[in-house]
Amino acid sequence: MSRSGALGGILAIKDVLEKVSANADDINALTDYMEKLNSMVDMSMSDDYKSCPQALQTRIEDLRRDVDAISKDIINLRSQNRITHIFTTKATSGKIQEHLRALMWAIHKFIVGGTLEIEMAVDELHAAIQDGFGHMDIRFDGLGQQVQNLEKRIELGDDYVPIPRYARSARFDSNSNRIVCEETTRLETLATVYHWIKPGDSRLADLPTDLVQQPTERRVLWLDGPAGTGKSTIAQTTAEWCEAVGYLGASFFCARDSNECSNVQLVFPTIAYQLGLYSVDFRDRVADVLRADPDIQNTSASRQLQKLIAEPLRAVNSSGAFPACAVIIDALDECKDDQAMSVILKALAHYVGDLDPLKIFITSRPLQHITGGFGMTELKDNTQHLAMNNISPGIVTRDITQYLQKQLAAVAHCYDIRSSWPSDDEMAALVHQANRLFIFAATAVKFVQDLRYSDPEAQLKALLRSRLPTSTTSPYRFLDALYTEVLHTAFPEIDRALKARLKMVLGSIVLVRDRLSPLSLEVLLGLERDTVRKTLRQLHSLVIVPEDDNDTIRLIHPSFQDFLTDGLRCKDLNFGIHPKIQHSILAQHCLRTLQDLQRDICEIGDLSKLNDESACKHWAFHLGNAEISEDIHELLKVFVAEHLLHWLEALSLLGDIGVAIEGLPVVRRTLRGLPLPASNILSLLYDCERIARQFYPCLSVSCLQVYFGIIPFCPTNIGLRKQYEHEVVSMHSLCMRVN
Template identity: 30%
Template structure:
């Protein structure tokens, strides 16, 4: 995606930044004065920076080369009041998901051409859909990261099934608005004006109101002051939750208002073609639909072959014939190709099996619609080896992972397990998960939470027809409710962060984040936030009732409220206590 068009875009965006700096110089000077900065020095510094960057870009254009000039390095964003604008966590782009260089070039070029199309009638929304494993997320993450690299004004919002407790669908447009405000000063001022008029916009869950007041109206207001395109990526819309959770979002995307977006705005959406999404988007005149299922097989096979060659090329027993065989077997499913590479070369010693023998195993798998499921079962068989004890532990561990309302790191998951009621559940999950790195993040890289790498693995685990022996069932909240309440009972204490005075507000404690990190462990933080949601989804049980009474009927209640306040989530207490109302008659 390199070339003169990117250089032109960078020059335009840098010029726009310089113009905005000059246009708003008076407000910027006021900001610097309030910040105690030397106005003359700051003015000279920013001016020199813009001049040098533009000179570098022009030289880059003349020499037809790309030196990666950062076009957003010198933007000055005033201290406009955006505090309290609640945005979603864990919804941004992920560079590990981007396409391998040299692959998916045709579809990427098609999307870029759509972004830069100057026709007034170009559809503002592109819906990219296809079956699971086709590489939808890789494509849009590549677009989002590329657009960010060239300095474009944009946002990337990714839905994920294991973040549903965040109610991402209620925070999408607040988060997008924050992202755009961080990229463009003009949009930031328009957004600040909207929030100054109605402070409730910072926390409203009304998706249509967010869209109109935080996105549509600010964009229309500043469209004449923005150079270049605005690109918003919405990935995995089908993972937002049940159909009812995205009903209002789909209504917004299909609305006439979306058709009236400024001509430089583009919204790129991905999902599987679920009925409600297809019904809403396929008939809207301002939505262009593109199916990855329609990509020519020869193009998919070429890209998959290149990917496999990069992954397996160094292996002694794997040559061009084997690479070609795997690419054909993949039938256009990039996720299957990834799993096949992990299976052939698992990165660990496999007893009595060479890479060639493992290649022969996968070539015996039957083809067809169950291709991913067959690969999942093969990897799990390689992990569990038919051992009944291992299988029982696997089911318990995966039940915990898919039932958590927010992804947790392995250490926190193990700490939670140690409080499960059944002694046999107190096993170290590392013994099971260490061989499941092809399927889960957070196994080899302990800095990441443990979560399925692909949404189809969730579906596999909870569908007995697909997972067969490895079926783990739907979410089971009892163990997590039990563990959360025990952790609250054991770990909560008075003045948990050791504050010098209870009269200080959180904002007055300069090292509050460090104190929280040191004193409120991840598993305690999770328990404080989610115990009531787990409890609400659990049938009444005397043991649980005793734990609830032990927390709510004593001073632990006050300690819990203090912890929520320190975490900035005191507002959640009302809903949590409401969840326990059905339990009160039993006390």
């Protein structure tokens, strides 16, 4: 059966539907699907049908059978019309709609499934992945500690001082991989920032003149610049400078690859917590707020800033004086904020006048929702702006040259290179290619000194020979060439299986919602032990792989993620990551993992029974950004029918019921845009979201409320109650189990 058979059948059905259907939108939607189908088939299939991968041939046969079945139904309906002329009736119109959606779903399944198999070589990896799932560990990282903390809080009783929830890893000193500026670089920029933060500090005498005269009375300093210009390094250096003299009140270093460090709901509670460590009086005022309203930290960012920071500051200042200090928020653009204007900056605009004596230093890329926030009148009048692009090119070039000279001198000493290396011409070429991006210089040094090649001179020559991408006007053209050269050096020859494994591993690291360890990533993807390390072995100049299997993997810089996911920058299809395809892979693995959930999975305290935390927290995020394949749809159908309550129980144990409230609307929006077969998936997801919202307080306190305190009190006519009535546990039976 050639591909022309299936395509011809679809065209015949479309011709019939155009004659009998009054809904032009439906026909247009079908036409769009057919165009996508033709495009996908033309790009991926050879003229010789038998030479196509077996998995793709199987999908073509499945599509042909679906088309044949729909075609027979349409023909019967048309014959009926000739006899009875009832095509305009409501019942027949509904049948036409049903056939049309069935056809679009058949095409959608083929396109998504086929694309996944082509992109990820699923047919070759399938057996290995299935084997991996058979050996999957079931665990929840760090949940034991969370439960112990909860038990400790209960034991402390009335004397316990409530504190805001906070992001532990957002502190400036929580990550050993963060670096500071080289001793003789960035001096003018640092002097400008330091003078604004603490104008009377005696250490300023050793620094050069400021780049610009800063009005030090302004409450906020905003440092903006493109990716890779060294903003985070400047923020880290500033944090350490303040901390050295006890002047750092709080810090929040955002990171897109960390769920807690990219959560806008945690920014102000974390700052409030750290300011409480800086001032006992402030801590006590915040504790009073939390006693009166424990849920205040789950409200909007503006409300959090008002109640957890602005009002406690005012109270402390009225009875004494809050000590002056700096608050540093780095890489604000890496917070996951889909609003047209940054919610953090909108909140600051409302309350910036109430934050005396804090000095707030913010760094970010100049993205629209950030620049728009700083453009609000209230914030604009209280903000000093320092743009990296306005710093003299001569100063930046000097700093990058000094950095490279120092780093490469250390490399030459390590490898005992006795000649004058690098030459002046090589150094000049390298500085030129850096194009004012410090991340280029840092990555180039890692590439040149890589121990896996042990030939810095050859590595440098290869780097300088690397070809520029087509777009020579891009500010990242040299950085893109560097990333491409590193990938080609690591994988000079790449077969289909290696390409699939690399895309699966690297794509997951790039797009996963939270950082994972090598072991956790293997568990989630169902891969054999040490697959992640073997795959990333040659990429240590771009990916930080920890020695300990339980420590998390990190990219050297967010710009590498931008490069991999942008087809205009990463031209080599062996390495480019297709976000929707990768999210499909992750969503599918998450849903497979969640099939192991069951009621009272901890058996009142046995934490080893729990499944992977990442799957529970992030399946909705990945599905909301995925192409929905037939496999994902079937897994979702089972999950919704059998495990929704088990999932709520697990989220309660994790202390993160908010995941359901945030994630389920995203899933429903995604599914509503597809021609899915008729089912109760959407209605059950909606019911689950309503329950999570309405019963949020009790679910946050007790995981087993899901079974004995919620379902029995739901209206009898809602689908979720009917679906899960068999899961209801009486209070008597629960007490017997506990005893």
